[in-house]
Each structure stands twice: as C-alpha cells, then as structure tokens.
Amino acid sequence: MMAKLRKIWDDIWFRPASRIGFTATRVIVACFALWILASRPDLPSATAWPLEFWMPLPRMLLFRFGYFGLHPGIEWVLYGLLWLSLVAVIAGFHTRVTAFAAGLLLYHFAPLESILTIDDFTTMGGLTVPTIAMFAIGAAEPADRPAESTDYRWPVVLTQLLVALSFLLSGITKLTYVGWRWYTPSNIAQAALTYWSLSGRPAALWIATHSYAAWLVALGSAALDSLFVVAVFWRPARWIVVPLAIVAAVVRSAAFGTHWLALPLLLLFVDWEFVFARVPFAVRQPAHSG
Amino acid sequence: MSQIADLLAFLFFLAIVCAIRLARDEAGRRRGVTILLLYLVLVYAGLVATRRDAWPFVTHGVFLEPSDAQRPFTNVRFVGVDASGEEHRIDPRSWSPFDERTLDIWWLVNFVRLDPQQQQQALRFMFDRAERARRLLSAGARVGRSHLLGFAAAPKWYSIELPPPAAHTPFAALRVYLVTRTPAKKFAGVSESSQLVGGWPR
Numbered sequence: 001m002m003a004k005l006r007k008i009w010d011d012i013w014f015r016p017a018s019r020i021g022f023t024a025t026r027v028i029v030a031c032f033a034l035w036i037l038a039s040r041p042d043l044p045s046a047t048a049w050p051l052e053f054w055m056p057l058p059r060m061l062l063f064r065f066g067y068f069g070l071h072p073g074i075e076w077v078l079y080g081l082l083w084l085s086l087v088a089v090i091a092g093f094h095t096r097v098t099a100f101a102a103g104l105l106l107y108h109f110a111p112l113e114s115i116l117t118i119d120d121f122t123t124m125g126g127l128t129v130p131t132i133a134m135f136a137i138g139a140a141e142p143a144d145r146p147a148e149s150t151d152y153r154w155p156v157v158l159t160q161l162l163v164a165l166s167f168l169l170s171g172i173t174k175l176t177y178v179g180w181r182w183y184t185p186s187n188i189a190q191a192a193l194t195y196w197s198l199s200g201r202p203a204a205l206w207i208a209t210h211s212y213a214a215w216l217v218a219l220g221s222a223a224l225d226s227l228f229v230v231a232v233f234w235r236p237a238r239w240i241v242v243p244l245a246i247v248a249a250v251v252r253s254a255a256f257g258t259h260w261l262a263l264p265l266l267l268l269f270v271d272w273e274f275v276f277a278r279v280p281f282a283v284r285q286p287a288h289s290g
Numbered sequence: 291m292s293q294i295a296d297l298l299a300f301l302f303f304l305a306i307v308c309a310i311r312l313a314r315d316e317a318g319r320r321r322g323v324t325i326l327l328l329y330l331v332l333v334y335a336g337l338v339a340t341r342r343d344a345w346p347f348v349t350h351g352v353f354l355e356p357s358d359a360q361r362p363f364t365n366v367r368f369v370g371v372d373a374s375g376e377e378h379r380i381d382p383r384s385w386s387p388f389d390e391r392t393l394d395i396w397w398l399v400n401f402v403r404l405d406p407q408q409q410q411q412a413l414r415f416m417f418d419r420a421e422r423a424r425r426l427l428s429a430g431a432r433v434g435r436s437h438l439l440g441f442a443a444a445p446k447w448y449s450i451e452l453p454p455p456a457a458h459t460p461f462a463a464l465r466v467y468l469v470t471r472t473p474a475k476k477f478a479g480v481s482e483s484s485q486l487v488g489g490w491p492r
Contacts, residue, residue, distance in 0.1 A: 013327070014320055039435045039444035043387045052412040056400035060293035096311070107300070111345060113387050116396040126444065131346045135303070139310040150316060154323050165334065169349040172338050178356045190357035190473070197363065197473035197482075199450045208359075208477075256353075257450035 012233060013154045017273075019145065022152035023092070024272035025159050026099070026137050030089040032264050033106060033130040037083060044075035046112050057118060065115070066108045078105060089134070099138030106131040126261030129166075133159040156268075157232060163265050164229040167245075171225025183222045185214035192217075195256045203255035217251065224248055231269060238269045296344035299333055303347075359474040366394040367469045367484070370420050370461035377465065378457035382446070384423035385416075386434030389446040397466065401488070413490035417464040427456040465489040 037043070047070040054062075054070065062068075082105035088098035110127035136155040174182040181187055189208045196204035207213045224244055231237040249260040306329055310322035330347075337349045368390075369377040382390035393416075401409060426433050436443045466489060471482035 009324075010320075013323060035439075036444050038438050040387050041438045042434070046387045049388075050411060050415050052404055052408045052415070053396065053400075055408070056403045058293060064293045064297040100307075100311075107346065113389065114392050116388060116392050116400070118399065126447070128346050128348055132303075135307045139307045151319065158327070166348075169334060169338060170354075173341070173349050174354055176338070176341065177354045181356065182353075187357050190359040191353055193359040193473045193477060194357055194363055195450060197471050197476045198365070199452060201452070205477075257448070257452075258353075259445045259447050259449060261444050261447050 013157060014150045015153055016148050016150050017153040017156070018148050019152055020273045020276050021156050022137075022140070024270075025133070025156045025268060026092070026095065027090050028265065028267045029130050029133045029137070029159060030086045030102070032262075033102070033127060033134075034083070034086050034090075035264070036126050036130075036261065037079075037086070037109075040113060043109060043112055044072060044079045046115070047075045048072040053116060057115070061115070061118060065111050079109065081105060082109060089137070095141040096138055096143070099134045099141070103131055103134030103138065106134060129159065129162045129262060129265060132162055159265075160232045160268050161229070163262060163268060164232050166262065167225045167228040171222075174225070183218045185211055185218050188217045188221075189214040192255060199257050201255060201257060203251075207251075207255050220244060220248055220251075235271070242266050242269050292342070292344075299344050299347060303329065303333075359477070360472060362470050362472045364468055364470040366397045367467045368393070368416065368420070369465050369467065370417075370424065370457060371463040371465055372457070372459040373462045374459070376459070378424075378459075378461070379454040380420045380464075381423055381427055381433070381453055381456070382449075382451070383427070383434035383436075383453070384420045386423075389448065390451070391446075391448045409488070410490060410492060413464055413466070413488060417461065417490045420464060421461045424457050424461060428458050463489060463491060 047067070051070075082102060085098045085102040085105060089095055089102055106127055110131055133155070136158050140151045140155040142149055142151050178187070189211070192204045192208035192214065195201070196208055207217060224241060227237060228241045228245065231241045245260075245266060246263070249263045253259050303326075306322060306326045310319055310326065313319040313322050333344070333347050334349060337344060337347060343350055368380045370380050371377050385393050388396075401412070404412065423433050432440060435446065466487050467484040468487050469482055469484045472480070476482060
C-alpha cells in the first residue's frame with residue numbers, strides 16, 4: 001500500500017519532464033509579475049507618503065516585509081532590481097540566483113499597495129502565486145539544464161496547484177464563514193444587489209433580478225471552487241474548469257467590479273509540450289543554453 | 291505577535307527552499323520537496339482552521355460574508371469641492387499607488403488615531419494629490435496604473451465604483467463623507483445618505 005502511494009506521489013511530483021513545461025512556467029509567471037508591476041509603475045512612491053499615514057501601522061508589520069524605515073530612494077533602486085531580476089528570469093539568465101532575488105523582492109513589494117490596511121492582504125494584486133513560484137523555480141533549476149529532468153516537474157505542478165488552491169481555499173473559507181447557503185441563488189442575488197447599490201453596474205442588477213442568472217453564478221462558483229484543483233492532476237478537467245474560470249472572471253469584473261488579476265496564469269494549464277511539438281516555427285529549447 | 295508568526299512561517303518556507311537548493315543529490319532534493327509540500331499543506335490547513343491569512347500564504351477570496359440586501363452598507367467617499375461649492379467625486383487614481391479601498395480602510399481604522407494636527411496634515415496631502423491628479427486627468431494625461439501601459443494596465447482588483455468624469459474646475463477643498471445605503475431600499479428608490487466626517491481646510 002505504502003509503495004503504491006509512494007509511486008503515485010512520485011508520479012505526480014517527480015516524473016521526468018522535458019524542459020519545455022518548466023521554461024513555459026518560468027516565462028509565464030515572470031511575464032505576469034512584470035505586467036502587474038508595469039501596472040503599478042509608481043509603487044515605491046508609497047514610501048514617500050507623509051508619516052501621518054504610516055504612524056498608526058505596527059512596526060512589526062513593516063519589519064515583516066523588510067521596511068526598516070521609509071527610504072524612497074532605496075525603494076526605487078530595489079524596484080529597479082526587481083524588474084531586472086524578472087527580465088533575467090524570463091531570459092533564463094542565472095535563474096538559480098535571479099528567481100530567488102525576484103521572489104524576495106516580490107515579497108517585499110507586493111504588500112505595499114495594501115499595507116495601510118495593516119492586515120488585509122487577501123489578494124495582493126495578483127502577486128501571491130508569482131512570489132512563491134519564483135522560489136520554487138529558483139530551487140528547481142538544475143545547474144546543467146538537461147533536456148529532461150525529474151526537477152522540472154514539481155515547480156510546474158506546485159505553481160498550478162497554487163492557482164487552483166485560490167479557488168479551493170476560498171470555497172472552504174466560504175463554507176466555514178457562511179456554510180452551504182453561500183452557494184444559493186438568494187445569497188448571490190443579494191450580493192449582486194449590494195454591489196449594484198455601490199456601483200450602479202447594470203450587470204449586477206441583472207443578476208440580482210433574474211433568478212436563473214443567480215442560479216448559474218451559484219452553480220458556477222460551486223463547480224469552480226470544488227473542481228479546479230482536479231484540473232491540476234487530471235488534464236481532461238482543464239477543458240471544463242479553465243473556460244469556466246474565464247467566464248467567472250468576466251462576470252465578476254462586469255457585474256461586481258472585482259477583478260481576478262491572476263487570469264493570465266491560466267496559461268499555466270496549457271500543455272506546452274504538446275503545443276511545441278506541433279507548432280512548426282516554435283523555438284526548440286537547447287539542452288545546454290548557458 | 292501574529293506578525294512575528296507570519297514572518298516565521300515565511301522564513302521557514304525559505305529555509306526549506308534553500309535546503310532543496312543546497313541538496314547534493316536527487317534523493318535529498320526529493321526529500322526537501324516532499325517536506326516543502328507537506329509544510330505548505332500544514333500552513334494552509336492551519337490558516338483555514340484559524341480563519342486568517344499569513345501572506346504570501348493566503349486562504350481568503352472575496353465575497354465571504356453572507357449577503358443581506360436589507361443590511362445598510364457604509365463606505366468612505368472623498369470629494370473635491372471647487373470654488374463655486376460644487377462637489378466632484380475624486381478619481382481613485384489620485385491615490386496611486388494606493389487604491390480607494392486601501393485608503394477607505396486606512397481612514398476608518400487609523401485616521402482616528404491621529405491627533406487633530408496630524409489629521410489636517412494628512413488631509414492636506416490628500417487634497418494636493420487630488421488636485422494634481424485632477425489637473426493631469428483634465429489635460430488628458432495618464433495617471434496612476436495606466437501611466438506606462440495605458441488601457442493594457444492591470445486594474446486594481448477592487449474597482450467597484452466606476453471612475454468619475456474628469457473635473458475641469460480646480461478643487462478648493464477636500465471633504466470626506468461616510469455614505470450609507472441599504473441596497474434593497476435603494477432598489478426601491480430610496481437614495482443613500484451621507485455624513486460629513488472630515489475635510490480640508492477644516
């Protein structure tokens with residue numbers, strides 16, 4: 001029994017894989033992080049806000065994320081280094097070092113835009129998955145970069161799992177806070193009416209006043225929260241949950257005005273080995289690329 | 291105390307990652323990865339059980355609370371006032387790199403902890419930011435998140451209220467309101483109520 005479990009475990013995390021999937025994960029996650037950063041080009045300027053905004057914050061909170069005083073000049077330099085390290089990760093330049101540096105700097109900068117809320121780092125502008133993934137990528141990159149390795153698989157699966165967990169854990173949290181009632185059309189309709197009262201978005205009002213729409217949102221949410229994690233380990237499920245996640249993101253943006261920024265990370269669920277094997281102009285990854 | 295625990299959770303994660311990096315052989319690396327995965331399972335299970343987050347280990351999504359359209363909902367609204375006394379909702383991009391939600395929470399939780407002089411200094415700073423952004427937006431310039439990427443920029447994840455139209459008259463003052471509405475009543479045509487809770491100049 002134990003031997004069988006170990007075989008399943010090894011097959012999930014350590015089955016030899018080609019470099020293509022690992023490289024695709026590295027490039028997708030780093031490009032996504034760069035997109036978020038380019039959409040917050042003035043992030044370090046937060047540290048130049050007057051002390052009145054920072055005084056009520058616990059010192060330990062600032063210490064936890066590496067803010068030993070507020071020094072905008074230093075923060076701008078570090079922000080530049082973060083951009084450079086992500087570009088280096090995309091290019092595959094000394095990934096063992098640059099991915100680790102990118103992870104540390106993401107950990108430092110990602111909370112900044114929400115830090116004034118003290119404890120509300122729920123979604124962190126989409127940088128949660130890249131922060132953890134960078135460490136995994138840096139740790140897994142073999143020095144000799146063979147074309148196939150057992151080290152290429154676990155960072156890919158772990159990064160996919162982190163995306164999937166954002167649904168599963170959110171679902172579990174809904175159950176612990178509200179119970180099954182969260183997934184009822186009545187709850188969805190009332191949420192939609194609340195958001196409509198804030199924003200006046202017609203799509204929110206439409207969901208609130210059409211019970212079948214509220215039913216669809218409730219069922220879609222339940223399916224996504226519970227089934228997305230299956231897609232990590234069973235590929236056919238991706239044909240269902242990935243399109244469902246796209247639809248859910250669009251509905252959430254249009255009706256509620258809350259955006260799932262990690263949407264581009266769904267590209268992690270594409271079978272890149274399959275794509276590269278069939279695209280005639282695809283660049284083949286050399287076995288030893290520096 | 292929770293900040294220390296959260297930091298330690300991250301540092302332990304880093305230590306395992308470093309151990310994987312430094313492992314000499316494949317068996318050692320596999321052992322390290324297995325420990326890492328079990329550690330992550332433990333951390334996430336603990337966070338779910340205790341209903342908290344320890345970023346970058348997070349369990350919460352959005353819309354966690356039971357919805358009740360009969361329950362009043364209050365939020366903070368910052369408005370600019372021009373010389374004629376007309377009020378204009380301030381574009382959230384004025385607060386970049388922070389967003390309106392962050393500033394709302396900061397206001398509700400932390401503003402009261404400041405003394406009156408500090409409160410006025412904070413509001414004065416916000417007024418300056420709002421007026422500078424108004425000038426730029428009025429001139430058609432890009433502000434905040436769209437500065438580099440324009441329409442391709444990632445939005446703030448919480449962008450419930452649609453951006454207001456650009457105000458073309460300079461702001462002379464800043465006011466802060468607590469705006470309350472009951473969704474079901476608003477649907478029935480009852481308008482929201484607002485309470486002035488601060489402003490610059492006082």
